[in-house]
Amino acid sequence: MRTVRLFAVRPLVLVLIVVLLALVACAPGAAPTPTPQPPTPTKAPPKPTPTEAPAEPTATKPAEPEKRTQNLEGETITLYHFGDISGPYAAITTPLVDGFNDAVAWLNEQGGIRGAKVEVVWADDGGNIEEAISIYNRFRTSDPKPLILIIYGSPELEALRERFVEDQIVTLTAGVSGEGLYVNSGWAFGWVPIYSDQFGLFVDWLVENWADVKPPQAGDEIKLGFVTWDTAYGRAASTDEAIEYAKSKGVEVVGVEFIELSPTADTTTALLNMQAAGANVIYTNTLAFGPANILKDATALGLREQMLFAGNNWAMDLATLALAGPENMESFYSLMPYLWWDEDHPGIEIIKEQFEKNQRPPQERNIAYLASFAIVDAARQVLERAIDDVGYDALDGQAVYNAITTMGEIQALDGVLRLEYDETRRAPNRARVAVTQGGKFVPVTDWLVTPDLRPQK
Amino acid sequence: MALRVAGDFDTSYARDMATLRQPWHWWALLGFLAVLALLPQVAGSYLLGILNTIAITVITVQGLNILTGYAGQISLGQAAFMTVGGYISALLVSRLGLSFFVALPLAGLGAGLVGLAFGLPSLRVKGFYLAMATLAAQFIIPWFVRNAYRDVLNGAQGLVVPVPELAGVRFDTPNSYFYITLAVVCISTYVAHNIGRSRLGRALIAIRDNDLAAEVLGINPFKYKLQAFFISAFYAGVAGALWAHYTRHINSETFDLIDSVWFLGMVVIGGLGTSNGPIFGAVFVRLLREAVVLLSPALGRLFPALEANILAALGPIVFGTALMLFLIFEPHGLAHRWQVLKAAWRLRPFAH
Numbered sequence: 001m002r003t004v005r006l007f008a009v010r011p012l013v014l015v016l017i018v019v020l021l022a023l024v025a026c027a028p029g030a031a032p033t034p035t036p037q038p039p040t041p042t043k044a045p046p047k048p049t050p051t052e053a054p055a056e057p058t059a060t061k062p063a064e065p066e067k068r069t070q071n072l073e074g075e076t077i078t079l080y081h082f083g084d085i086s087g088p089y090a091a092i093t094t095p096l097v098d099g100f101n102d103a104v105a106w107l108n109e110q111g112g113i114r115g116a117k118v119e120v121v122w123a124d125d126g127g128n129i130e131e132a133i134s135i136y137n138r139f140r141t142s143d144p145k146p147l148i149l150i151i152y153g154s155p156e157l158e159a160l161r162e163r164f165v166e167d168q169i170v171t172l173t174a175g176v177s178g179e180g181l182y183v184n185s186g187w188a189f190g191w192v193p194i195y196s197d198q199f200g201l202f203v204d205w206l207v208e209n210w211a212d213v214k215p216p217q218a219g220d221e222i223k224l225g226f227v228t229w230d231t232a233y234g235r236a237a238s239t240d241e242a243i244e245y246a247k248s249k250g251v252e253v254v255g256v257e258f259i260e261l262s263p264t265a266d267t268t269t270a271l272l273n274m275q276a277a278g279a280n281v282i283y284t285n286t287l288a289f290g291p292a293n294i295l296k297d298a299t300a301l302g303l304r305e306q307m308l309f310a311g312n313n314w315a316m317d318l319a320t321l322a323l324a325g326p327e328n329m330e331s332f333y334s335l336m337p338y339l340w341w342d343e344d345h346p347g348i349e350i351i352k353e354q355f356e357k358n359q360r361p362p363q364e365r366n367i368a369y370l371a372s373f374a375i376v377d378a379a380r381q382v383l384e385r386a387i388d389d390v391g392y393d394a395l396d397g398q399a400v401y402n403a404i405t406t407m408g409e410i411q412a413l414d415g416v417l418r419l420e421y422d423e424t425r426r427a428p429n430r431a432r433v434a435v436t437q438g439g440k441f442v443p444v445t446d447w448l449v450t451p452d453l454r455p456q457k
Numbered sequence: 458m459a460l461r462v463a464g465d466f467d468t469s470y471a472r473d474m475a476t477l478r479q480p481w482h483w484w485a486l487l488g489f490l491a492v493l494a495l496l497p498q499v500a501g502s503y504l505l506g507i508l509n510t511i512a513i514t515v516i517t518v519q520g521l522n523i524l525t526g527y528a529g530q531i532s533l534g535q536a537a538f539m540t541v542g543g544y545i546s547a548l549l550v551s552r553l554g555l556s557f558f559v560a561l562p563l564a565g566l567g568a569g570l571v572g573l574a575f576g577l578p579s580l581r582v583k584g585f586y587l588a589m590a591t592l593a594a595q596f597i598i599p600w601f602v603r604n605a606y607r608d609v610l611n612g613a614q615g616l617v618v619p620v621p622e623l624a625g626v627r628f629d630t631p632n633s634y635f636y637i638t639l640a641v642v643c644i645s646t647y648v649a650h651n652i653g654r655s656r657l658g659r660a661l662i663a664i665r666d667n668d669l670a671a672e673v674l675g676i677n678p679f680k681y682k683l684q685a686f687f688i689s690a691f692y693a694g695v696a697g698a699l700w701a702h703y704t705r706h707i708n709s710e711t712f713d714l715i716d717s718v719w720f721l722g723m724v725v726i727g728g729l730g731t732s733n734g735p736i737f738g739a740v741f742v743r744l745l746r747e748a749v750v751l752l753s754p755a756l757g758r759l760f761p762a763l764e765a766n767i768l769a770a771l772g773p774i775v776f777g778t779a780l781m782l783f784l785i786f787e788p789h790g791l792a793h794r795w796q797v798l799k800a801a802w803r804l805r806p807f808a809h
Contacts, residue, residue, distance in 0.1 A: 140502070158614075
């Protein structure tokens with residue numbers, strides 16, 4: 001049997017000619033690519049200031065159309081959100097969909113955004129970045145282009161951050177890796193402080209309160225170890241900046257141990273290594289089954305008398321409580337950059353009312369539902385500010401960006417979430433420290449300001 | 458089954474081996490490529506984004522098809538070799554200032570060499586044991602890029618990858634990037650198709666069918682298996698580099714074990730050991746995923762009370778069920794179904 005020469009000349013030349021033609025076709029001006037956008041967002045247009053009367057009358061100048069800022073009945077504003085609903089983080093993210101839907105329904109009952117009806121479009125990327133990019137491409141080409149996009153994951157943020165800038169789409173993200181918000185980024189804004197800032201705030205609090213909160217066999221010096229997932233998210237708190245900050249506060253960081261990103265992960269070895277290294281504080285940048293497995297194994301190993309356990313804000317949630325059990329989660333510390341379900345607050349009351357009205361199941365009464373409900377209200381405030389600035393008809397990404405970076409503190413639902421951004425700060429910097437007591441999450445501090453531990457690259 | 462139209466005879470060796478046998482074949486191919494080349498001018502970035510993803514997937518699955526489909530060596534490390542290619546290209550472009558178009562083949566070369574190392578166990582083990590050996594790549598390589606040379610590889614956060622540029626043109630949108638993926642997938646398809654018909658391909662098939670008999674015939678199994686591993690990883694490296702520059706970011710999580718499993722699934726769905734199987738497999742799986750992503754919120758609007766709980770899981774359920782049914786009813790892959798359809802078309806109106 002004859003075989004072909006691997007590189008027969010004629011067909012290859014033909015294919016190369018076609019490819020060459022195709023490349024020529026994409027020369028500048030041919031492809032309908034969007035106009036490249038400046039990577040650095042521009043400042044808000046200066047507000048008109050009173051000026052002296054013009055020297056000469058300008059009677060022939062046509063009158064500018066009046067800005068529409070109120071009574072937008074008949075108009076529609078769409079909020080887009082996508083992320084991992086059915087993938088590895090499903091334990092915590094699934095209620096996001098209901099939280100968004102209920103918040104939008106409530107918002108429309110209140111009159112929408114200046115009378116404009118609010119709609120919501122969502123998609124599930126299952127934790128798959130290829131899907132996330134595809135969904136983003138679909139959303140960004142929507143007509144009209146999204147004014148605000150909401151995402152949940154650090155991987156999505158890191159993969160798409162440059163595109164948000166190029167496409168001028170303001171993005172509110174629950175995934176707050178410092179890398180994703182501050183390196184080659186600019187139009188993405190976090191719901192909560194970045195993970196290294198949260199860790200820094202925990203260190204501040206721990207140093208001041210160690211004598212009161214240390215476990216009985218922990219010793220006087222704080223020796224902290226990280227037990228976390230070996231992923232970008234898992235490592236987002238144990239950055240060089242965060243570790244240096246801990247050292248500067250007199251906290252010895254004895255090491256970082258990694259555990260499997262799996263609901264059935266065995267953390268025994270990691271915990272015993274930490275014990276051998278002398279750790280008396282374990283910090284984890286994981287969520288749901290991550291802290292649950294650590295706490296269960298620590299209890300089984302009898303380490304709770306020697307070590308204090310803590311994690312980032314997502315670690316303290318119903319999913320962790322359900323997976324670890326209230327007895328294992330007792331005395332687990334976390335950052336809490338929002339109000340919680342048990343607090344007496346008008347914003348929380350609204351969320352609880354809507355939760356019951358829509359007959360949501362008890363297991364959805366978690367951080368995802370609460371935060372997504374509140375972030376819709378934050379989006380409303382930003383859009384209303386942008387409408388005030390430029391009018392509804394001139395509303396675009398730049399106007400939304402200008403609004404979010406200049407409007408100061410955004411108190412979503414009167415303070416359930418407290419957000420504040422500017423051109424250099426893309427995540428809030430306030431949180432409380434909370435502890436688990438009897439199956440409830442109880443704040444033990446007032447609102448504190450986090451240190452600024454963003455990536456210094 | 459290869460049915461030809463009446464009068465299509467082999468009058469020379471060259472004609473015997475021709476893939477495109479009729480003038481209209483050439484016109485159809487050129488027309489198809491012309492349509493693809495014009496597509497970025499008329500289609501939106503959503504469609505082009507899907508096509509980019511499909512094209513990149515096709516390239517890596519073509520590589521795996523050479524290793525698994527032709528040579529019969531199961532590999533669960535294809536995604537890891539994509540990681541290698543992505544990192545090499547990112548570093549060559551961002552650190553050394555090389556052009557993306559120079560870095561792309563070098564990324565393939567680097568991944569190919571790493572693939573050679575993980576192919577060494579193929580001399581001693583086969584089947585499931587080889588699958589386990591190649592699985593090691595999926596753990597070692599991500600661990601390496603997370604923990605080694607952190608000042609260069611940037612640990613778990615990974616690298617920001619520059620946008621490809623050529624003669625002042627930035628390929629920074631799905632539309633413009635499609636020209637790159639189209640060019641590469643054309644070349645990779647051409648080479649993969651001919652590998653299957655070359656001496657190398659025949660040797661790989663002989664090893665797959667009976668390695669002992671192949672050795673008796675004078676084929677050196679170790680040499681050819683390593684060649685297959687190299688080519689497979691080369692393809693993966695090129696695909697990884699394409700993906701990294703498309704998304705502009707790469708880290709150790711970009712390509713994970715589940716991707717390797719799916720690549721294997723695409724080879725099976727498309728048709729093992731067929732040149733068009735990887736295209737069918739990649740297109741089918743990617744489009745099915747896209748359909749599921751679109752379907753879930755739409756069903757959620759129909760059943761709002763179930764939206765967050767059941768419908769969030771609907772995607773994986775529909776996806777898994779479709780694949781299971783497909784494998785039951787078309788176990789030889791879509792390439793086989795394509796052959797059956799072509800034969801039926803040729804034989805019309807006589808079915809038998």
